[in-house]
Every structure is written in structure tokens, then in C-alpha cells.
Amino acid sequence: MATIYEVSKLAGVSLATVSRVINDSNAVRKTTKDKVERAMKQLNYTPNSAAKSLASNRSDCIGVLVSELKSSFFTRMMGAIDTECRQFEKHIVVTSSENDALHEKEGIEFLISRNCDALILHVESLSDEYLIELSRGKVPVVILNRQIPQISDHCISLNNELGGYLATKTMLQYGHRDIVYIAGPEHKKDAMQRLAGHRRALMEANIPVEEARIFSGDYLQSGGQNGFKHFHKSGLNFSAVVCGNDEMATGVMATAREYGLSLPEDLSIIGFDNVLFSQYTYPRLTTIENPITDMGKMAARMIMENVYKKSLGTIRKSFEPVLVPRESVCHFDAQV
């Protein structure tokens, strides 16, 4: 590998000048710049990123921590981040925490020890306090999919409450009155916000909010299965089930069929997130779009702007979900 030194010798200039043309900092006379560039090409020179990093105290790398790597949800997010970063020659170092606070902390330390210039975090278990503390530290942090008031300028978040509202509102508009809700885990903020939106929609429609019509699931397919069984056993009457996410919605689908219901005629189901497979279910799942790719993109842009001083257009920090109408919800009238 050729070094900057060899380039400078071949071009007949000093190290400093070569460095300048590499980073096109300062003004360099066009002719010398050409000379240097020719030399670089001739030697097939590529800068050594470690040396660069050591000298400049910048790694041009952005750490991304996601709570789990296996879900397609996170993949979309990462893809968006990577695409955005590569446009500016930055790269991402990815790691995942298996969804518990200890691993999340470890992941963060790991990324920091890697000299990442900034961090994009999608964490669920870590406390607000820890994140507030972290964001006061040296490495810039963007927190995805979470709203922490004290550091809201570091946060990119989705209006989950509105999403929950929309989901239930949709059911109401389709004429459903007997609705049950399968919520995500109680310790997850987004789950509780989605549930709050559900409550608001009911109240707005003057339908009493009965706790017996709310089941606390786990955001996994099993949550939907258990939720459906729970409500079935309870003897409650219901024509529609609103789910905290798509995974649980598929669980409901599968279990409802086991119990002999046909979908969507006997039961309307709505999910949340619009994950990839929601369009592969049958009937295709009506759901609420979670604009995670846009959010990822904005996270990357925030860093480009704040850390690397690139100026891009405006940066959006709060996102609103919209309905994705498909076939898993149908009019109550159409049901027997």
C-alpha cells in the first residue's frame, strides 16, 4: 500500500500539501493539485483510515445499536441509515443487544470504544436517565423511535399515540363497536402510547373503555395467540381486534382460524408497523405504517449535519403514522 509519503515524493511536494488535496481543505494551486492527483492515481494510493483516524480524532464511522437484528423492522432501518451514510463516505458499525438493559449498555460501550464519531441507538430497555446522561457525554447520540422530553432534540420519534388512535378509529369507521385490544409489553413506552391512542378513540366515540377488553401481550406472535384465546374464553363479544403490532396480529389470525373463524368476515384485525410480511398474510393485513426508513434516514442526516457539518435540508424529528388499508378489516355490516 502506498503511503502519503510516497505520493508526496513522486509529486515533488510536501506531506502537508498532499494531505490538503486529499481533504480538499485550504486552497491548493490547481497545477499542484493536478500533480498530486496524478501521483495518487499512479501509485493507486488509498488513505489509511486508521492513521487518519488517529491523527484527526475522527473515525468517519457511526455506531448503530439495534435491540435485535433478526426482525425485518430493524433491517429496513439499517438499510436506510447505511444508504444515507455512504453518500458521505461514512460507514456504519452495527451491533445488537438482545433487548435487555445490560446488553444495551455493553453495546454502547463497545461502539464508543470503537471510536465511533456518533451513535444511533434503538434501545428499549435502557432508562431515560441513562440516555440523558449519555447524551451529555462526548459522543453525539441520536435516539431513534423514542421520545425523551429532556433531550428531545436528540430524539427521532413516531407519534405512537396517534397510530393507536388511527387503528381503533379505523375499526369504528368500519362500524365495529365491540373491539378488543392486544397491547405490547407494559414496560415498552411505544406500546403504552399506542394503547393510549386506542383509549382516546373509544372515548371519542363514547364507548366505555373496559379493562377486560385489553390484553397485555408480548409483541410476538404468541402474544396474539394468547390474546385471542383469552378473549375467546372470557365470553366477551367482539367483532374486531386491534393489535399493538403486526406480529401479534398474525398470531390472532392463525388462532382465530384454529377456532373456526373465517377472516375477515368473522373477525376484523388490524396491526401496527407494516412490516414486510404483513402483505404476505391472508387476508393481507391492514395496518399502521411505521415510517422507520424515513426515521433512519433522518437520524443519519442529523449526524451528517451536526457532526460532519454537511448541510442538508431540514431535518424532521417527529413522524406521524398513517393507515395502510388492506383486506383484514371489513365492515361490521358485512359480518354475520
Place this chain on the structure above:
Amino acid sequence: MATIYEVSKLAGVSLATVSRVINDSNAVRKTTKDKVERAMKQLNYTPNSAAKSLASNRSDCIGVLVSELKSSFFTRMMGAIDTECRQFEKHIVVTSSENDALHEKEGIEFLISRNCDALILHVESLSDEYLIELSRGKVPVVILNRQIPQISDHCISLNNELGGYLATKTMLQYGHRDIVYIAGPEHKKDAMQRLAGHRRALMEANIPVEEARIFSGDYLQSGGQNGFKHFHKSGLNFSAVVCGNDEMATGVMATAREYGLSLPEDLSIIGFDNVLFSQYTYPRLTTIENPITDMGKMAARMIMENVYKKSLGTIRKSFEPVLVPRESVCHFDAQV
């Protein structure tokens, strides 16, 4: 950030000694080791990875290039690689090429310029020649999901032919004789191997291989849709369709329903890969397992062994697919 120099001063030893305890190389007397470790803890010291990298010419980072980031297939692979790497304090730098040769080449150069110690590649468009050339170069390479005879010791691959054989064999065992096949793109090796397996199964059953019963799809849902329509229009009789992958299988499912068939009674369908959503379809998709996580893990291990000289157990380089029986295939007799 504390440096190794401050640690050495506090501990009253030389730089070299501190370095030794960090890398627990050579023997260091227990008492001095303790002294140094205490100093490190006290100063909250973490090594600067750029400096380490520059001095040692090692980055402790492994570049991973996948052809696309958005599919859940690749996520599983990456998750497995990451998990394995972190056990040895290595990390992965991920990037994606949008599935064309130019981007794949760029991605590789990008990773190399990042001083990755090794590369794990899942590429489809790049030629064998390029990869052979690359693997003769300086940075060690592992090629996932592809078999190149000249450099087979760099390759971790799946027996796709066997998978294709198993898929069709399954249909035969369920009594189907009128089978059509929707293949992946002709320029993809794995697609052609799977198809070859299909052919072998038919021949073994003394069923003539008719080219009219093979459709060339695109590995996407649309491939399944087009394939089904094609066969439907052709007037061919068929009770079973074997698909080159799961995405196309879902396309067939959706389109068959549009045409009024009920599944699986009117049509048996089998996929390939066992991607996440294949268990969310209805009926749940019978498919062939692609052990991509195990393959990813082995790729990581190969590097741990060859590059970082960790010795792990035996490393498996070739994998065999197995059937994942679910409900999308049923006995021909059961069909009307």
C-alpha cells in the same frame, strides 16, 4: 480519555508492560499485572482502537457485504455473524450492494479501504474470476452461499441442488404428478442448481421434464404471480407448484386465490429458504430450510481461526437443506 502513557505512569511501569497486559501477550508477573490493571481501572482506561490499528496493522473489524439489507434473509445471516464476532471482541462493518456488480465491487473496495481484517461476502453479480482474483489478494475472504471450485476452501455453501430435489420429491411423495416449477433468475447460480434438483427428482420418478412446465421468475413475489398466470393461461394441468424461493411462493398463493382456488386443496405449493414470513402465510408455507444462520456463524469462525488464530472446533463448509413440513402441501388424493 486516558492513554496508555498515563496508565504506565500511574502503575510505575513502562508503556510496553501496559501493552502486554492489555493484550496479555508474553508473560507478565502477576503482581505487576495487577498493578497495571488497577491503574487502568482507576483511570477508566480504554485503548484507542485507531492507534492500535495503526500500530498493529489490524483493525479487529470484519467487513460484511450483503447483496441487500432489506430482506430478512440477510438479517438472520448478519445477526449470526455479529454474535459470533462479538465473542472475540471483533466487530462487523456492514454494507450492502444493491445487487449489481458495480455496487458489489464498490462495496468491497469500501470495506478494504476501511482496513477490514477480513471480508465476508454474499454477492451474486460478481464473476467467479473476480472473486478468485480477490481471494488471492491480501485480505482474507470468505464467500457465503456460493461454491467456486477453484477456491472452494474460501466458500461456505448450501447444496441447492439437493434442496430443489427435496422440494419436488416432496410433491411426488404426496402423490402429485402434474408439477410445474417457477425458477429464480437464470443468471443466479443457486436458482439453476435448485432447478437441476427438480429435474433430477422428476427423472428419478420417470416423469418427463417438459420445458413448458418451467417458468423463469425473478425471486420476487411478482415472479410467483407471473408464473402462476403463465401456467394458468397455458392450459396445462397442474396440481402442484414448486417455487425457487419463498417470496415467489407467496406470489403464487395470492394469485391462485385471485383465480378462485382454495389452498392447499386445489393447489399444493412449496417454497425454498424458510424465511421468517413463511410461517405467517396461510396456509403456512411448506418449504426447504436454508441454514443461513449456521452458515453465517461458520463464516465468522473461519475468520476467527484463520485470521485471528483462535482455535475453534471443526468448521463446516457445506450445508445440506432439509424439508420444513407445514400446511401448504397436501396429498393429491385429497384434492378434487
Place this chain on the structure above:
DNA sequence: TTGTAAGCGTTATCAG
């Protein structure tokens, strides 16, 4: 077992 000192390939601060 420990210390000394010469790099590793850049960037950045001064002068000029």
C-alpha cells in the same frame, strides 16, 4: 520479566 525507542500513516500548527 521488563524497559527503550523506533515506527505505523495521517493531520495540524506554525512559519515562510
Place this chain on the structure above:
DNA sequence: CTGATAACGCTTACAA
């Protein structure tokens, strides 16, 4: 606009 030269924080012969 360009050139010396000192960092940057660590590894690694080589000595002791």
C-alpha cells in the same frame, strides 16, 4: 499557497 515538524496512542523488536 506551501513546507517542516510535532503530535496522535499504540505495538514490537531489541536490549537489558
